[in-house]
Amino acid sequence: MGLKNPYLPDIVTITKVIQETPNIKSFQVVFDDPEKMKSFTFQPGQVGQLSVFGVGESTFVINSPPTRKEYLQFSVMKVGEVTSAIHELHEGDKMGLRAPLGNWFPYENMKGKNILFIGGGIGLAPLRTLILFMLDNRKDYGKITILYGARTPVDLCYKEDLKEWESREDLELILTVDNEYPGWTKKVGLVPNVLLEMAPKPDNTVAITCGPPIMIKYTLIALDKLGFKDEDVITTLERRMKCGIGLCGRCNIGSKYVCKDGPVFSLAQLKSLPQEE
Amino acid sequence: MGRNGFLRKDRLEAYLNNLSKKGGLYVPKEEKGAIVFRKYSGVSELSLKKPATTPAKSIIYLQSETFFRFMFEKEGNGLDKVNVRIQENMDQEIRIIFGARPCDAKGFSVIDRVFIDTDTQDVYYKKRRENSYIATKSCDSPSSGCFCISVGGGPFDEEGSDAQFTEINGGYLIEAITEKGNIFLESELLEPGETYLEEKRKRKEEVERLVKEYCERVGKIEPLSPKLRLFSDEDFWKKHLSKCLSCGVCTYLCPTCYCFNITDEKTFYEGERIRSWDSCMFFHFTLEASGHNPRPDKFKRFRNRVGHKFMFYPERYSGQIACCGCGRCVRFCPVSVDIREIVLELMKSEEGGRE
Numbered sequence: 001m002g003l004k005n006p007y008l009p010d011i012v013t014i015t016k017v018i019q020e021t022p023n024i025k026s027f028q029v030v031f032d033d034p035e036k037m038k039s040f041t042f043q044p045g046q047v048g049q050l051s052v053f054g055v056g057e058s059t060f061v062i063n064s065p066p067t068r069k070e071y072l073q074f075s076v077m078k079v080g081e082v083t084s085a086i087h088e089l090h091e092g093d094k095m096g097l098r099a100p101l102g103n104w105f106p107y108e109n110m111k112g113k114n115i116l117f118i119g120g121g122i123g124l125a126p127l128r129t130l131i132l133f134m135l136d137n138r139k140d141y142g143k144i145t146i147l148y149g150a151r152t153p154v155d156l157c158y159k160e161d162l163k164e165w166e167s168r169e170d171l172e173l174i175l176t177v178d179n180e181y182p183g184w185t186k187k188v189g190l191v192p193n194v195l196l197e198m199a200p201k202p203d204n205t206v207a208i209t210c211g212p213p214i215m216i217k218y219t220l221i222a223l224d225k226l227g228f229k230d231e232d233v234i235t236t237l238e239r240r241m242k243c244g245i246g247l248c249g250r251c252n253i254g255s256k257y258v259c260k261d262g263p264v265f266s267l268a269q270l271k272s273l274p275q276e277e
Numbered sequence: 278m279g280r281n282g283f284l285r286k287d288r289l290e291a292y293l294n295n296l297s298k299k300g301g302l303y304v305p306k307e308e309k310g311a312i313v314f315r316k317y318s319g320v321s322e323l324s325l326k327k328p329a330t331t332p333a334k335s336i337i338y339l340q341s342e343t344f345f346r347f348m349f350e351k352e353g354n355g356l357d358k359v360n361v362r363i364q365e366n367m368d369q370e371i372r373i374i375f376g377a378r379p380c381d382a383k384g385f386s387v388i389d390r391v392f393i394d395t396d397t398q399d400v401y402y403k404k405r406r407e408n409s410y411i412a413t414k415s416c417d418s419p420s421s422g423c424f425c426i427s428v429g430g431g432p433f434d435e436e437g438s439d440a441q442f443t444e445i446n447g448g449y450l451i452e453a454i455t456e457k458g459n460i461f462l463e464s465e466l467l468e469p470g471e472t473y474l475e476e477k478r479k480r481k482e483e484v485e486r487l488v489k490e491y492c493e494r495v496g497k498i499e500p501l502s503p504k505l506r507l508f509s510d511e512d513f514w515k516k517h518l519s520k521c522l523s524c525g526v527c528t529y530l531c532p533t534c535y536c537f538n539i540t541d542e543k544t545f546y547e548g549e550r551i552r553s554w555d556s557c558m559f560f561h562f563t564l565e566a567s568g569h570n571p572r573p574d575k576f577k578r579f580r581n582r583v584g585h586k587f588m589f590y591p592e593r594y595s596g597q598i599a600c601c602g603c604g605r606c607v608r609f610c611p612v613s614v615d616i617r618e619i620v621l622e623l624m625k626s627e628e629g630g631r632e
Binding site for chain 2: 004005006007008009011051053054055056057058079080081082083092093094096213238239240242243245246247248249250251252253254255260274275276
């Protein structure tokens with residue numbers, strides 16, 4: 001019996017490409033091996049390494065929920081070499097995939113609690129998997145609130161989802177953009193400021209946030225002001241990654257590897273690690 | 278304890294010739310003024326007198342290796358349907374290392390914990406490790422910068438070695454340490470070693486005393502506490518690292534450093550995914566595509582290196598330090614950064630510095 005080789009990707013085929021924003025595309029993929037597709041399981045928040053053979057690998061969260069398994073969805077912002085190469089791909093093209101990797105949202109501990117999602121830009125991706133998962137298990141959770149912001153209305157991801165969430169009675173969606181924009185009638189302001197204005201109660205509530213570093217920084221300050229305990233604030237981190245299995249050495253914060261021990265951390269956990277930046 | 282045998286020096290050549298028939302035999306050789314591990318090609322080139330310039334790490338953990346090859350193949354008659362086929366590249370070579378020092382062997386156990394004692398094993402390293410046989414030469418020639426005893430090792434340390442040989446009485450007493458070590462004793466050229474054991478014991482005492490005196494100047498190095506205040510003091514790191522060139526020699530020559538990069542290379546129809554050694558001393562090591570870099574300054578990178586070896590690694594692996602005291606980073610640093618000095622200062626601060 002051969003050992004499982006953690007570096008060998010499975011081959012996947014792109015079944016759909018969605019242009020989310022001018023520089024973000026979502027890719028729905030299925031494993032070429034039907035057995036693998038059937039047996040594949042993961043948890044909300046776990047990530048995968050997508051390969052464009054000949055260019056390289058990068059890490060993305062699986063943003064479709066484990067409760068909907070016809071395909072796996074990844075959203076890719078065009079920033080570097082690999083992401084640019086992925087953006088060149090079309091329906092029917094092949095990629096490599098190593099998944100699932102990393103830890104996940106501690107959703108078991110959130111049962112019966114109110115959930116406050118705070119996302120910015122493509123940072124909604126990891127939240128999306130958990131939001132959909134919770135909506136598929138709606139009765140397990142209390143009030144669900146989603147605060148989502150982007151620079152402009154054009155930069156909001158998952159517009160189909162947003163439309164659906166807006167129409168639902170069992171969750172509250174607040175959308176905001178950084179500046180006034182022609183035709184925009186919803187909130188205007190930076191996510192942390194809108195959050196302070198909303199002033200959600202911290203009682204029996206877990207806040208989950210993801211977005212650009214600067215947004216996370218001020219969101220954490222805002223949550224602290226609002227009285228959220230560090231244990232009830234959860235975020236997902238990004239680092240440059242290569243191996244995805246805690247070996248190659250670059251994504252550590254102190255003794256923790258973001259790729260393996262993360263990417264999901266509570267603020268309490270983060271505060272116990274050496275403060276690098 | 279264990280099996281042993283005595284090899285007269287005049288039989289070394291025949292012995293190594295035989296050993297080289299059992300697998301790829303790697304020995305320390307002098308090359309352009311440095312001592313490096315190379316494939317055995319004759320006893321005249323063998324260099325056992327001084328510790329090697331580069332560790333034996335590169336024989337098992339290759340500086341660069343192919344994980345797998347990939348081939349692009351057209352599917353049927355479709356013009357734009359391209360499939361990808363992947364072919365794993367697993368190295369099957371038997372590797373025999375003869376003449377590394379105990380510190381080098383200890384280095385392998387540091388890497389083993391990370392690459393093998395995990396649920397996602399590095400199968401390439403593991404395979405090569407399983408197919409390797411290591412005979413270390415007990416060390417009787419500490420170089421400047423050596424501090425093995427300070428980090429819990431020693432000139433006769435057996436950790437990571439399959440066999441060890443000691444130079445005495447015009448020859449070598451070879452002792453097996455592990456089951457695998459027997460490969461070094463399966464030779465008709467060996468005489469029974471029992472009568473040399475007493476002589477070896479004396480030699481060991483003598484050398485250990487010498488090396489101990491040598492290391493006492495450094496003192497005992499213990500894992501650093503995660504609560505250490507001085508560790509987050511940027512001025513402390515800037516003071517020690519302003520001269521650092523970020524050249525990475527300390528990481529490339531380190532028997533315990535294992536950080537790596539993964540890259541692809543391809544021609545039109547096929548290519549390879551390659552793993553190569555990387556270095557945490559480089560700006561690009563942690564640079565993200567967005568331009569953000571969590572460790573943009575050299576002092577932050579060095580702090581992470583010290584942290585990894587003396588704080589983070591011990592935290593993950595029950596107090597074990599990721600340093601074998603070989604002293605290469607001290608000896609070969611072009612601007613004389615001395616990791617011992619830095620760790621000792623951190624330790625000293627800890628006595629009154631815990632939060």
